[in-house]
Amino acid sequence: MAANAQNFYELYRRSSVGTALTDTLDDLITEHRIDPQLAMKILANFDRAISEVLQDKVKARLTFKGSLDTYRFCDEVWTFQLKNVTFKMENGGQIVNADKVKIVSCTAKPTGNAA
16 A cells, blocks of 8 residues: 555545445444444545546536525535535536535545655
8 A cells, every 4th residue: 555645535425425434334333243443434535536537537517596594614614504405416407496505515635655
């Protein structure tokens, strides 16, 4: 493994896939089938993999419109809470409405070797 290992944000652990992974790892630890250290390595790998896949593979775009309820900036992380949001996929695609939406935006961490 490389000596210059990167840390990735843990945001996607709260997604449905991340929650399912975390629950499964908790069950495996409880059943003494894996060590907690292995579970932490798996979660770190998940953080890296999902960030890379979303960055490299997802090309879809959408626009959204809503009312800004609250916003916050702390530790290089923006959090926006919106109400009555309408999402529209590009090319006149599907329209989705939501009563409440929370958007979390983090500063991109550098990839590769920085000089």
